[in-house]
Amino acid sequence: MAAVPTLAVFKLASCDGCQLTLLDCEDELLALAGRVRIAHFLEASSAVQPGPYDLSLVEGSITTPADAERIRAIRSASRRLVTIGACATAGGIQALRNFADVEEFRRTVYARPDYIDTLATSTPVSAHVDVDFELRGCPIDRRQLLEVVTAFLADRRPDVPDHSVCFECKRRGTVCVTVAHGTPCLGPVTHAGCGALCPAYGRGCYGCFGPSGSVNLPALIPVLQRDGLDDRDTERLLSTFNVAAFAAHDREPRP
Amino acid sequence: MPDTGQTALLDRAGLDALVAALTADGRTVVGPTVRDGAVVLAELDGADALPWGWGTELEAGRYRLVRRDDGAAFAHTSGPQSWKSFLHPQREKLWDVDRDAAGELTVCPARNEPPSYAFLGVRPCDLRAIAIQDRVLAGGHFRDDGYAERRSGAFLIAAECTEPGATCFCVSMGSGPAAEAGFDLALTELIDTGGHRFLVRAGSAEGARILDRVPSEKGDTTTSDAARSAVDAARDRMGRAMPPMDLRALLGASPEAERWDDVAARCLTCGNCTMVCPTCFCTTTEEVTDLTGDHAERWQRWDSCFDLDFSYLHGGPVRASARSRYRQWLTHKLSTWHDQFDSTGCVGCGRCITWCPVGIDITEEVNALAEEARS
Numbered sequence A: 001m002a003a004v005p006t007l008a009v010f011k012l013a014s015c016d017g018c019q020l021t022l023l024d025c026e027d028e029l030l031a032l033a034g035r036v037r038i039a040h041f042l043e044a045s046s047a048v049q050p051g052p053y054d055l056s057l058v059e060g061s062i063t064t065p066a067d068a069e070r071i072r073a074i075r076s077a078s079r080r081l082v083t084i085g086a087c088a089t090a091g092g093i094q095a096l097r098n099f100a101d102v103e104e105f106r107r108t109v110y111a112r113p114d115y116i117d118t119l120a121t122s123t124p125v126s127a128h129v130d131v132d133f134e135l136r137g138c139p140i141d142r143r144q145l146l147e148v149v150t151a152f153l154a155d156r157r158p159d160v161p162d163h164s165v166c167f168e169c170k171r172r173g174t175v176c177v178t179v180a181h182g183t184p185c186l187g188p189v190t191h192a193g194c195g196a197l198c199p200a201y202g203r204g205c206y207g208c209f210g211p212s213g214s215v216n217l218p219a220l221i222p223v224l225q226r227d228g229l230d231d232r233d234t235e236r237l238l239s240t241f242n243v244a245a246f247a248a249h250d251r252e253p254r255p
Numbered sequence B: 001m002p003d004t005g006q007t008a009l010l011d012r013a014g015l016d017a018l019v020a021a022l023t024a025d026g027r028t029v030v031g032p033t034v035r036d037g038a039v040v041l042a043e044l045d046g047a048d049a050l051p052w053g054w055g056t057e058l059e060a061g062r063y064r065l066v067r068r069d070d071g072a073a074f075a076h077t078s079g080p081q082s083w084k085s086f087l088h089p090q091r092e093k094l095w096d097v098d099r100d101a102a103g104e105l106t107v108c109p110a111r112n113e114p115p116s117y118a119f120l121g122v123r124p125c126d127l128r129a130i131a132i133q134d135r136v137l138a139g140g141h142f143r144d145d146g147y148a149e150r151r152s153g154a155f156l157i158a159a160e161c162t163e164p165g166a167t168c169f170c171v172s173m174g175s176g177p178a179a180e181a182g183f184d185l186a187l188t189e190l191i192d193t194g195g196h197r198f199l200v201r202a203g204s205a206e207g208a209r210i211l212d213r214v215p216s217e218k219g220d221t222t223t224s225d226a227a228r229s230a231v232d233a234a235r236d237r238m239g240r241a242m243p244p245m246d247l248r249a250l251l252g253a254s255p256e257a258e259r260w261d262d263v264a265a266r267c268l269t270c271g272n273c274t275m276v277c278p279t280c281f282c283t284t285t286e287e288v289t290d291l292t293g294d295h296a297e298r299w300q301r302w303d304s305c306f307d308l309d310f311s312y313l314h315g316g317p318v319r320a321s322a323r324s325r326y327r328q329w330l331t332h333k334l335s336t337w338h339d340q341f342d343s344t345g346c347v348g349c350g351r352c353i354t355w356c357p358v359g360i361d362i363t364e365e366v367n368a369l370a371e372e373a374r375s
């Protein structure tokens, strides 16, 4: 890496929440600003420097032909490209369109549908270009973001385990909401990273970090249903910020 | 530790005085208390914090607190934590290293003065589990200094079981329900016409010394006999049992069993069973660097053989399938643990059964493996 590495932050189809996590790193932000040259970060400054960039953080999914082009340009201007958040890593909540008729939305919602130039799907960045690392979450976790940035600055592998939320839940000493309260929880199939936030407040995990590295939905769904969810509730629970990622996993056991 | 033969009777006030005496000695007293719909282990500021009048109703994958009319303090089983949460904490810093302007590295061990613990209400199965972790973490070639320090200062007050849970099977693992050794004090709770009281036995000189400082009545043979028969009755009320056979040989001979496919279809590989197990000791290390690049830290945190990364070698995990990971857990607990540490790795506490979100039952799996081996 150059003496002072450059950092760039880009946004595609997304809510800005993940970029905001970087600004939320209040204490560490000064240290970061001392270690890298922030060359492109529109949320923080309109001063933009041209690439190439040593590390690019990309938020948001690909939903337009223009963004599909743009991500190629970002990739070729970036030594390392890290995607951040459910939109960039899984297509986000907007990937609900992948399972519906986008033409119909366009006709119903917009007064001038011909102004809207959109793709039929919302896809993760990795479906378009090579990605060096995907950081999950809606939004991402501040601590994990710092770990990823620090790791890339030190040229080491980030310590971001892809086991289930249950690991973090037990390590935190939380009483399991499924076993002790009969509350439906997606923790056993969800990627760790949040520190098991929801169960610590007595509610079930709703999967905002997407599927873990080892998912068994056919084993979990009967437990969710025992605890009161019907088929429709179950599908809704699995159809939020990571809908497309959970859709890739079987609901029924394979014959 | 020798049983000193000294016995005494405490009432609720006496139990409170015991906690006060331990606290006065500078100890952190940890014991069961109710939080978030379960009996958890936490620092106690007095005996009042114990779960008086709470019992537990357990099944595979299910835990509920229930009210008890008798006001018992130790009529609950199998909470979501074990004493390892304190002796072998989930995350611990091992050392720091700093690089100065000349590039010189200075490493300093990060350990603080260990707390001096007193554990109140250690079940006989958990006494056995602590002894097993002692062998693993403090007894072998690879000593965990933090564990050894915390452990050597810990004062253990056992609570014998008179109310086993539906997921308990300590009898078939030979580790309960009576406390035989490895404690400083052992309590047996008695609630009958003689009132609500605790028979206390001293198991060490330190235990006898503390007991002397607490107002108590002398133990008598009638109470001792009542305590014995309450514990003996518990022996016959175990919720579950392992098959009466050489489990080490069974698991050693079952690597290709079909049952592994059956259980793998039900297993979430969520890791809850290993996290709640009082003997599972596995950790991974975390290397933390800061943004300056001149400061790094090494931390140790709980890991589990259900984690894909646990067996990650160059190119991928060795145990990629759920089948191979569940098999690792069960085979290590019941078979290869003997090869490594000269004992079983299971004490029959039932936690892995209760706290498995889908209720996978280690005794049911082993019975099925035994059945398959017979056929």
Ligand code: SF4
Residues within 6 Å of the ligand: A165, A166, A167, A169, A170, A174, A175, A176, A177, A178, A179, A185, A186, A187, A188, A196, A199, A204, A205, B272, B357
């Ligand atoms: S509360 Fe949810 S995340 Fe926590 S252990 Fe239970 S199932 Fe897992």
Ligand code: SF4
Residues within 6 Å of the ligand: B266, B267, B268, B269, B270, B271, B272, B273, B274, B306, B355, B356, B357, B358, B359, B360
């Ligand atoms: S046996 Fe149960 S607790 Fe253990 S990993 Fe499988 S589903 Fe989780």
Ligand code: SF4
Residues within 6 Å of the ligand: B273, B276, B277, B278, B279, B333, B345, B346, B347, B348, B349, B350, B351, B352, B353, B362
């Ligand atoms: S394997 Fe299960 S029953 Fe045996 S000691 Fe561990 S948690 Fe308890």
Ligand code: SF4
Residues within 6 Å of the ligand: B274, B279, B280, B281, B282, B303, B304, B305, B306, B328, B329, B330, B332, B333
């Ligand atoms: S069963 Fe798994 S987590 Fe537990 S001690 Fe053995 S290898 Fe470690």
